Amino acid sequence: MQEFTADKQKCCNKNKIQKTFFIETWGCQMNEEDSEKLSGMLKKMGYEEAKNKYHADLIILNTCCVRENAELKVYGHLGALKNLKKRNPELIIALCGCMMQQKHMAENIMKKFPFVDMIFGTYNAYKFPQYLNEVCQNRSSVVEIQNSESGIVEGVPVDRESTIKAFVTIMYGCNNFCTYCIVPYVRGRERSRSPLNIENEIKNLVSKGCREVTLLGQNVNSYGKDLDPEVKFSELLERINNIEGLERIRFMTSHPKDLTDDVIDAVAKCDKVCEQIHLPVQSGSTNILKKMNRNYSREQYLSLIYKIKEKIPGAAITTDIMVGFPGESEKDFEDTLNLVREVGYDSAFTFIYSRRRGTPADKFEEQIPEDIKHERFNRLVKIVNESSARKNRAYEGRTEEILVEGLSKNDSTRLMGRTRTGKLVNFQGDVNSIGELIKVKISKAHSFSLLGKQIQ
Numbered sequence: 038m039q040e041f042t043a044d045k046q047k048c049c050n051k052n053k054i055q056k057t058f059f060i061e062t063w064g065c066q067m068n069e070e071d072s073e074k075l076s077g078m079l080k081k082m083g084y085e086e087a088k089n090k091y092h093a094d095l096i097i098l099n100t101c102c103v104r105e106n107a108e109l110k111v112y113g114h115l116g117a118l119k120n121l122k123k124r125n126p127e128l129i130i131a132l133c134g135c136m137m138q139q140k141h142m143a144e145n146i147m148k149k150f151p152f153v154d155m156i157f158g159t160y161n162a163y164k165f166p167q168y169l170n171e172v173c174q175n176r177s178s179v180v181e182i183q184n185s186e187s188g189i190v191e192g193v194p195v196d197r198e199s200t201i202k203a204f205v206t207i208m209y210g211c212n213n214f215c216t217y218c219i220v221p222y223v224r225g226r227e228r229s230r231s232p233l234n235i236e237n238e239i240k241n242l243v244s245k246g247c248r249e250v251t252l253l254g255q256n257v258n259s260y261g262k263d264l265d266p267e268v269k270f271s272e273l274l275e276r277i278n279n280i281e282g283l284e285r286i287r288f289m290t291s292h293p294k295d296l297t298d299d300v301i302d303a304v305a306k307c308d309k310v311c312e313q314i315h316l317p318v319q320s321g322s323t324n325i326l327k328k329m330n331r332n333y334s335r336e337q338y339l340s341l342i343y344k345i346k347e348k349i350p351g352a353a354i355t356t357d358i359m360v361g362f363p364g365e366s367e368k369d370f371e372d373t374l375n376l377v378r379e380v381g382y383d384s385a386f387t388f389i390y391s392r393r394r395g396t397p398a399d400k401f402e403e404q405i406p407e408d409i410k411h412e413r414f415n416r417l418v419k420i421v422n423e424s425s426a427r428k429n430r431a432y433e434g435r436t437e438e439i440l441v442e443g444l445s446k447n448d449s450t451r452l453m454g455r456t457r458t459g460k461l462v463n464f465q466g467d468v469n470s471i472g473e474l475i476k477v478k479i480s481k482a483h484s485f486s487l488l489g490k491q492i493q
């Protein structure tokens with residue numbers, strides 16, 4: 038473990054009264070967290086957040102490469118930034134994140150978009166202040182992609198969006214190498230943070246008004262296997278459950294092959310751990326799961342689901358599903374649809390398989406034609422939406438505990454918050470209850486949210 042040191046951060050904004058930055062983030066919470074850290078470091082260096090990219094002195098694109106469309110968005114943005122840079126040659130443009138962690142990508146970007154000032158990957162993001170100083174002082178570009186991950190760097194300043202709830206990363210990287218997935222190549226092997234550092238971070242958040250934490254990792258169920266002595270994820274849940282002032286604990290992502298009974302029991306037992314499990318299935322066909330290297334069968338997945346339903350009554354179950362994996366037959370796909378019907382998911386992230394260079398599945402024969410992938414995707418989305426709507430309808434008339442997060446996004450006369458099961462609720466209520474746990478009577482269910490009224 039390394040400790041982030043503040044003395045390396047020299048500010049290069051001497052010549053201007055107030056320099057500003059704008060960060061565009063794609064991808065998952067791992068990237069979100071990295072952006073919060075970049076923002077934290079920049080604020081320590083005296084920068085302020087710009088309202089939009091047109092007014093910023095520094096623009097950072099934090100990229101994702103999990104699917105091709107994530108990469109295409111970055112290219113689109115870079116095209117537009119070229120004009121901004123022409124108008125303001127002082128503008129600094131930086132690229133980081135998972136897409137940049139691939140050396141060939143970084144080289145390609147420098148070739149196609151030579152106006153980019155700085156590129157770094159996920160392994161060395163904590164060195165960003167040093168790179169920024171180099172660019173400012175020498176006005177030359179910095180491209181640095183580290184080949185192997187650093188240990189864990191603690192103490193990097195984090196600039197979090199909400200004070201009421203926070204994401205807390207408990208482990209980095211992934212050891213699973215699902216054959217379609219690029220994440221292990223761009224985020225490295227599993228590294229767990231010490232339970233003490235996690236607890237201290239959460240206690241500090243709670244002292245600033247945080248009531249809910251979501252513990253993050255690509256596979257939180259293998260948390261602590263690399264620590265000496267080993268710490269089980271269920272033990273970590275129990276320790277965090279004892280933190281005074283914290284009200285709710287969530288976690289993601291669970292891998293079906295590692296979700297053990299002790300974790301399910303801990304969720305059932307710990308009063309602060311919410312009844313919500315995100316359990317990506319990817320496919321309902323054992324044949325495809327094998328080719329994906331997921332290490333569980335359809336039957337094993339379903340028996341896990343039944344165990345969860347039995348031990349954690351009313352738990353919301355959500356998932357990730359992919360269609361069009363190489364070799365997926367119509368029968369395999371129908372197995373997925375049937376599994377979705379059988380489980381009755383509260384919601385699901387649905388994806389079209391995207392070939393990723395360097396992953397085994399990219400070289401598999403029997404790649405599925407695009408039109409079939411899209412047709413299957415549309416059929417899947419329909420079934421998933423029906424399932425979500427059915428699950429949401431069951432909330433009508435119920436009274437739910439809500440953690441009030443703020444004003445509704447689309448209607449500022451209403452408040453918004455979530456149930457313990459993670460359902461988004463818009464409701465009429467008292468503005469003074471923001472940050473509080475209250476009771477809301479649910480009057481109506483929509484496909485992706487619920488409507489209600491505060492009763493206490």
Ligand code: SAH
Pocket residue numbers: 103104217218219220254255256290291292317319357358359388389390391392393
């Ligand atoms: N660690 C988590 C999530 C990782 S990425 C897990 O194992 O579940 C989030 C989701 O993106 C995955 O669950 C998967 O459904 C999807 N995904 C990953 N690689 C993909 C690819 N090449 N094409 C399409 N979807 C992909």
Ligand code: SF4
Pocket residue numbers: 211212213214215218219220221255256292
């Ligand atoms: Fe990717 Fe699989 Fe790791 Fe998830 S568990 S990040 S899908 S390799």
Ligand code: F3S
Pocket residue numbers: 063064065066067068100101102103135136219220223224
């Ligand atoms: Fe996340 Fe995308 Fe990287 S999904 S881990 S930001 S490749």
